[in-house]
Amino acid sequence: MSLLSFFRSQKKTSASVARDRLQLILINERGDGTTPDYLPRLQKELVEVISRYVKINPDDIKVNLDRQDSLEILEVKIEMPQVDTAKA
Amino acid sequence: MSLLSFFRSQKKTSASVARDRLQLILINERGDGTTPDYLPRLQKELVEVISRYVKINPDDIKVNLDRQDSLEILEVKIEMPQVDTAKA
Numbered sequence: 001m002s003l004l005s006f007f008r009s010q011k012k013t014s015a016s017v018a019r020d021r022l023q024l025i026l027i028n029e030r031g032d033g034t035t036p037d038y039l040p041r042l043q044k045e046l047v048e049v050i051s052r053y054v055k056i057n058p059d060d061i062k063v064n065l066d067r068q069d070s071l072e073i074l075e076v077k078i079e080m081p082q083v084d085t086a087k088a
Numbered sequence: 089m090s091l092l093s094f095f096r097s098q099k100k101t102s103a104s105v106a107r108d109r110l111q112l113i114l115i116n117e118r119g120d121g122t123t124p125d126y127l128p129r130l131q132k133e134l135v136e137v138i139s140r141y142v143k144i145n146p147d148d149i150k151v152n153l154d155r156q157d158s159l160e161i162l163e164v165k166i167e168m169p170q171v172d173t174a175k176a
Binding site for chain 2: 026038046
C-alpha cells in the first residue's frame with residue numbers, strides 16, 4: 001500500500017467537512033533498537049517552522065508518539081482555522 | 089490500519105540491514121482543493137532543522153511529492169550514515 005492510498009483511506013473515515021489540515025509525521029528507525037532523546041526538541045522546532053508558513057492555534061495541535069521496538073513515530077496533526085500563507 | 093502498523097509493514101519489505109533511518113512526511117489537505125505554493129520552501133527549512141540534530145549527507149536525502157485531489161503528501165527519507173546527536 002502506498003502512502004497516498006493510506007492517507008486517502010484515513011481521510012474517508014474522518015469527518016467529511018472541507019477543512020484545511022496539515023499533518024507532520026516523523027519516523028525514526030534505529031538499527032541498534034534505541035530511541036534518540038532529541039525527538040521532543042526536534043518536534044518543537046519543526047512546529048515552529050511550520051507556524052511561520054501557516055497560522056497555527058496551539059489548541060489545534062495534536063501530538064502523538066508511538067513506539068515499538070526500534071521504530072518511533074511522532075505524529076503532529078494541525079487543523080487550520082483559516083489559511084494564511086505568511087510569506088517569509 | 090494504524091500508522092504504526094503501516095510503517096512496520098513497510099519496514100519488512102525494505103532491506104533488513106540494521107541502519108538508522110529518518111522519514112519526514114508532511115500531509116497537506118485543503119478543503120478548497122487547491123495546493124499551497126510554500127511547500128518546497130517549507131520542506132527545505134524542515135530538513136535544515138533536522139540537520140541540526142542529525143548528521144545528514146545531502147546525497148542520502150530522497151524527496152517525493154504525491155498529489156491527488158486536495159491531498160498533497162511530501163515525503164523526505166533520510167538514511168543516516170552515522171548517528172551524531174549534535175546538541176543545539
